[in-house]
Amino acid sequence: xxxxxxxxxxxCARRLLDxxxxxxxxxxxxxHIVIGSDILGGVGEALRExxxxxxxxxxxxxxxxxxxxxxxxxxxxxxxxxVSVTLLNxxxxxxxxxxLLTIFDKLLESEFDRNSGIVALGGGVVGDLAGFxxxxxxxxxRFVQVPTTLLAQVDSSIGGKTGVNHPKAKNLIGxxxxxxLVWTDVCTLSTLPERELRSGLAEIIKYSIIADPTLxxxxxxxxxxxxxxxRDSLIAIISRCCSIKARIVGQDEDERGVRxxxxxxxxIGHALESLTGYAxxxxxxxxxxxxxxxxxxxxxxxxxxxxxxQTQENTIRSAGLPTIVPRSLNSVEIVGQLNKDKKRLxxxxxxxxxxxxxEVFLTENVPSDVVLKxxxxxxxx
Ligand SMILES: NC(=O)c1ccc[n+]([C@@H]2O[C@H](COP(=O)([O-])OP(=O)(O)OC[C@H]3O[C@@H](n4cnc5c(N)ncnc54)[C@H](O)[C@@H]3O)[C@@H](O)[C@H]2O)c1
Numbered sequence: 207x208x209x210x211x212x213x214x215x216x217x218c219a220r221r222l223l224d225x226x227x228x229x230x231x232x233x234x235x236x237x238h239i240v241i242g243s244d245i246l247g248g249v250g251e252a253l254r255e256x257x258x259x260x261x262x263x264x265x266x267x268x269x270x271x272x273x274x275x276x277x278x279x280x281x282x283x284x285x286x287x288x289v290s291v292t293l294l295n296x297x298x299x300x301x302x303x304x305x306l307l308t309i310f311d312k313l314l315e316s317e318f319d320r321n322s323g324i325v326a327l328g329g330g331v332v333g334d335l336a337g338f339x340x341x342x343x344x345x346x347x348r349f350v351q352v353p354t355t356l357l358a359q360v361d362s363s364i365g366g367k368t369g370v371n372h373p374k375a376k377n378l379i380g381x382x383x384x385x386x387l388v389w390t391d392v393c394t395l396s397t398l399p400e401r402e403l404r405s406g407l408a409e410i411i412k413y414s415i416i417a418d419p420t421l422x423x424x425x426x427x428x429x430x431x432x433x434x435x436x437r438d439s440l441i442a443i444i445s446r447c448c449s450i451k452a453r454i455v456g457q458d459e460d461e462r463g464v465r466x467x468x469x470x471x472x473x474i475g476h477a478l479e480s481l482t483g484y485a486x487x488x489x490x491x492x493x494x495x496x497x498x499x500x501x502x503x504x505x506x507x508x509x510x511x512x513x514x515x516q517t518q519e520n521t522i523r524s525a526g527l528p529t530i531v532p533r534s535l536n537s538v539e540i541v542g543q544l545n546k547d548k549k550r551l552x553x554x555x556x557x558x559x560x561x562x563x564x565e566v567f568l569t570e571n572v573p574s575d576v577v578l579k580x581x582x583x584x585x586x587x
Contacts, residue, residue, distance in 0.1 A: 356406025405490030
């Protein structure tokens with residue numbers, strides 16, 4: 207049975223038998239990503255099967271809690287867990303050390319110990335914060351990701367990158383700490399604002415360009431009317447992305463090599479987010495422009511062809527995502543920001559560039575004048 211995405215959660219068919227399960231193989235830190243439709247009510251049983259400790263704290267946002275908090279809380283309680291709840295604000299400004307201290311206070315108030323755990327229910331902001339709290343509280347406790355944005359379902363809930371922002375840079379303070387489980391219910395996307403849905407589409411386009419031409423085909427068939435995509439197609443697309451990320455993380459957990467390819471579009475994307483104070487673009491919008499810049503740089507240095515650039519641009523446009531740099535930002539400023547970020551981290555600017563759909567390469571040898579020329583040509587006239 208194929209159900210459209212935009213449907214009330216209550217109308218979702220119960221399909222626990224149709225779960226897609228993807229292993230993330232990391233030795234003793236291995237875990238599963240479980241993807242299905244209307245499966246929030248099964249999360250308690252899944253935690254019990256993993257033998258997680260009796261005290262669990264749901265860390266979630268003020269937006270997500272009224273939508274999906276109760277089914278998760280009820281499911282955990284029905285499986286015998288003692289549940290507390292911490293509510294956070296929902297914006298990027300919440301991803302701070304200060305919020306982390308609030309979570310620690312709550313964990314202490316509720317007398318959590320090393321055997322207790324955290325359930326992160328929400329988008330990437332909640333997942334990164336709750337994950338970092340789990341990585342650091344009492345030198346590390348277990349946690350489970352229950353992602354509710356498309357971006358979190360295909361990307362941020364997987365792979366163990368957790369952290370908070372510093373006033374000087376995004377995600378500057380963090381740790382690798384793998385979840386014990388990722389429990390993904392696609393029904394939660396039915397309430398996600400259209401713009402956030404599109405933001406997640408950018409990450410799906412990213413996966414197809416770095417690793418999977420068939421995914422690009424699957425996405426192209428659905429991208430224009432993504433909000434009415436069938437649940438089966440949605441699960442198929444999300445599962446494909448998760449498999450790619452699981453494979454790459456399994457090969458290079460702490461990003462010394464191949465995991466860097468997941469940063470396709472992020473070099474320019476991060477600079478745009480930073481220059482606009484994280485207020486103008488969603489993460490996906492910024493990396494959509496970043497992917498276009500990377501493809502055009504690759505074309506400029508003869509590493510790819512026009513057809514690749516055009517195919518990517520058509521998909522990004524069909525997804526309703528931006529492909530050009532606004533006039534308010536100038537190319538020199540953007541290149542300056544790239545160099546500033548990298549200098550601060552003691553690194554060189556590392557580019558992920560496409561050769562063709564499904565294949566990218568890493569390079570640190572892109573002359574600044576090539577980047578400037580490409581950005582100049584991409585700027586809104
Ligand atoms: N750890 C990683 O590997 C990784 C990877 C990519 C991005 N990130 C981080 O993820 C964050 C962005 O995550 P995001 O795009 O999920 O944004 P987000 O967490 O800010 O969520 C976007 C908005 O959607 C709302 N929302 C969430 N789920 C909802 C639902 N089901 N229905 C209605 N509203 C809902 C939230 O309240 C919020 O207002 C950034 O901080 C970024 O740095 C982390």
